[in-house]
Amino acid sequence: MQLISTWQTYAVTESVPLSTMDASSPDELKPLATDKELFIRRTFKTDARLGCELLFRQHYVALCSHAVRFVGSKAVAEDLVADMFCQFYEQQIFSTITTSYRAYLYKTIRNQAYNYIRQTFQRDVSLEEAQYQATKEDQQPDAITQYDELYQDVEKAIESLPVQRRRIYLMYRFEGKKYGEIASELSLSVRTIEVQIRLASHSLRESLRGRWFLLSISVLVDFF
Numbered sequence: 001m002q003l004i005s006t007w008q009t010y011a012v013t014e015s016v017p018l019s020t021m022d023a024s025s026p027d028e029l030k031p032l033a034t035d036k037e038l039f040i041r042r043t044f045k046t047d048a049r050l051g052c053e054l055l056f057r058q059h060y061v062a063l064c065s066h067a068v069r070f071v072g073s074k075a076v077a078e079d080l081v082a083d084m085f086c087q088f089y090e091q092q093i094f095s096t097i098t099t100s101y102r103a104y105l106y107k108t109i110r111n112q113a114y115n116y117i118r119q120t121f122q123r124d125v126s127l128e129e130a131q132y133q134a135t136k137e138d139q140q141p142d143a144i145t146q147y148d149e150l151y152q153d154v155e156k157a158i159e160s161l162p163v164q165r166r167r168i169y170l171m172y173r174f175e176g177k178k179y180g181e182i183a184s185e186l187s188l189s190v191r192t193i194e195v196q197i198r199l200a201s202h203s204l205r206e207s208l209r210g211r212w213f214l215l216s217i218s219v220l221v222d223f224f
Helices: 002-012 032-046 048-071 074-090 101-123 127-133 139-159 163-173 179-186 190-207 212-216 219-223
Strands: none
Touching (some): 032 048, 032 101, 139 190, 163 179
């Protein structure tokens, strides 16, 4: 818990530059976010705790905003994100990441939020509801199965997008970034970002055609 407290303190303090790339490095020409990723990755090699603290401060707020779309509670979202970072540090997961840290964190928090919803759905049944369910014992398992299938369908649909389009869509929908921010970070035009998001949304709707009723009553509606 002390580690979580330390990271949460970092999350609310004034931001400081994370990129201290040497002026002669070719990496200075890359987007700032890439510089931060490289800097944090180098930090992990010398001080894992500091690397986690920097990673936490960079992504904590956005990850909480992302998680709350699923669980509907700011407090629960914050707990899930803090717990994820604890595991990330204590289990040394950072040493196994071969993709970007950000990609791993967002996928992991989506999975944890989903597991939380699923567990809550299974657990939070009152005695009266349980007695009613005794006469319709297959109703809840069917609902859980439908949610499982829906979640998997959405994940597969997103994964099927072209790499750049998927990245832009995730930054927009999941990280809550604006067109201009994404364009600046990826060194693309705002118009390109608009087109890619529109194409991604169209592709996802086509892939999930026939599932819209379930989407309309689930937290996954925010995907689109």
